[in-house]
Amino acid sequence: MRVFVIGYGQAGGRIADAFIEYAKKTGQNFVARAIAINTARADLIGLKNITMEDRILVGESLTRGHGIGADNEMGARVATDEIYTIQSEIDKRGTHQVDAFLIVAGLGGGTGSGGAPVLARRLKKLYEEPVYGLGVLPAKDEGSLYSLNAARSLMTFVNEVDNLFVFDNDAWKKGGESVKEAFIDINDEIVRRFGILFGAGEANEVGQMVVDAAEVINTLKGGGVSTIGYASEQIESNGGFLKKITSKKKSMDNLDSVTRITSLVRRAIAGRLTIPCDVSTAERALIIAAGPPKELSRKGIEKAKVRVEEIIRGKEVRGGDFPLVKGQHVSTIVLFSGVSDVPRIKELQEIGAEAQETMKEVSSEKEKDYKKLLGGNDAIKPLF
Ligand SMILES: Nc1nc2c(ncn2[C@@H]2O[C@H](COP(=O)(O)OP(=O)(O)OP(=O)(O)O)[C@@H](O)[C@H]2O)c(=O)[nH]1
Numbered sequence: 001m002r003v004f005v006i007g008y009g010q011a012g013g014r015i016a017d018a019f020i021e022y023a024k025k026t027g028q029n030f031v032a033r034a035i036a037i038n039t040a041r042a043d044l045i046g047l048k049n050i051t052m053e054d055r056i057l058v059g060e061s062l063t064r065g066h067g068i069g070a071d072n073e074m075g076a077r078v079a080t081d082e083i084y085t086i087q088s089e090i091d092k093r094g095t096h097q098v099d100a101f102l103i104v105a106g107l108g109g110g111t112g113s114g115g116a117p118v119l120a121r122r123l124k125k126l127y128e129e130p131v132y133g134l135g136v137l138p139a140k141d142e143g144s145l146y147s148l149n150a151a152r153s154l155m156t157f158v159n160e161v162d163n164l165f166v167f168d169n170d171a172w173k174k175g176g177e178s179v180k181e182a183f184i185d186i187n188d189e190i191v192r193r194f195g196i197l198f199g200a201g202e203a204n205e206v207g208q209m210v211v212d213a214a215e216v217i218n219t220l221k222g223g224g225v226s227t228i229g230y231a232s233e234q235i236e237s238n239g240g241f242l243k244k245i246t247s248k249k250k251s252m253d254n255l256d257s258v259t260r261i262t263s264l265v266r267r268a269i270a271g272r273l274t275i276p277c278d279v280s281t282a283e284r285a286l287i288i289a290a291g292p293p294k295e296l297s298r299k300g301i302e303k304a305k306v307r308v309e310e311i312i313r314g315k316e317v318r319g320g321d322f323p324l325v326k327g328q329h330v331s332t333i334v335l336f337s338g339v340s341d342v343p344r345i346k347e348l349q350e351i352g353a354e355a356q357e358t359m360k361e362v363s364s365e366k367e368k369d370y371k372k373l374l375g376g377n378d379a380i381k382p383l384f
């Protein structure tokens with residue numbers, strides 16, 4: 001499907017940038033357009049792949065292009081003040097032939113955390129296409145201000161979008177890397193998963209049961225929080241030769257590809273999710289297997305679907321192929337939509353609620369302004 005990607009703030013901009021890099025590298029065309037919006041000029045300049053004209057500076061009168069330092073009330077204010085400018089920047093880039101919007105933001109900071117929900121609300125009013133969010137949660141050691149921002153933003157964002165993909169930096173950070181290197185790796189992990197999800201419907205190869213945009217959209221219908229599992233395996237280059245000398249070539253091939261798909265799906269479910277959670281609480285799921293057509297197996301997908309149906313609470317499980325002629329890997333993703341038991345979100349909300357109590361005494365006026373801006377929740381309440 002064709003996605004209009006909007007990176008809001010530093011994390012959002014970098015991830016949108018990584019989307020373009022991935023699309024270029026893999027020759028895919030699911031990114032209809034990618035733009036970056038930020039209050040910090042330096043962060044926009046630091047991007048590599050998004051064209052200069054698609055880097056949009058906002059809040060200049062308030063911040064002179066220097067950013068707003070993790071103040072998400074200010075982030076929401078800037079977005080509210082400049083919503084017509086932002087909307088026309090998006091509109092003039094052409095939104096026909098776009099199947100969905102994806103607003104990406106780090107929820108712990110100020111610009112993206114405050115701005116993304118405001119923009120989501122506006123886009124939903126303007127367009128019929130679904131508006132999805134990708135919210136990046138802060139690592140635990142980033143402190144309580146980041147947790148508070150994330151808790152507040154999450155609650156609003158999830159209500160403004162058609163579905164919110166969540167990615168938890170805390171579950172993905174590795175020791176020993178510089179923060180910059182770590183983000184490059186993490187962002188690659190993110191776009192690899194979304195590359196399969198959104199790329200699937202744009203495959204220009206013939207497959208057995210190719211996933212289309214409607215299947216992705218229907219899986220995401222109903223909203224809530226989504227998580228994605230992923231597993232990948234390199235295709236053995238000597239497999240062809242070995243198989244030639246076996247007499248039962250055909251049935252061997254079939255058996256191999258069925259087992260490969262089912263075992264990859266099992267690994268995708270059991271492995272690290274974008275946001276770790278109890279997947280049995282999911283309402284809907286979508287399985288996609290990507291790779292060279294001869295390595296993909298309809299039977300494998302069917303078997304994996306039955307397995308996922310047994311696991312999740314809901315009944316809707318879809319599945320299909322993403323044929324890629326040049327690939328050296330078979331990869332699978334499993335999208336779990338509408339999950340409701342996410343320990344990290346509960347934890348953030350608790351930290352957020354505590355921090356909010358402390359802040360209430362300090363600045364009850366500021367709090368009122370924030371609520372007015374987002375038109376939203378009185379306090380941080382449990383999401384599930
Ligand atoms: N995955 C990922 N997370 C990032 C990246 N850059 C920043 N973050 C996370 O995003 C959060 C901070 O959000 P930023 O996007 O830097 O903030 P911002 O929207 O630019 O807002 P301000 O700078 O506070 O105005 C933190 O929790 C960081 O861990 C990135 O490239 N990738």
Ligand SMILES: [Mg+2]
Pocket residue numbers: 009010040043067068109111
């Ligand atoms: Mg910033």
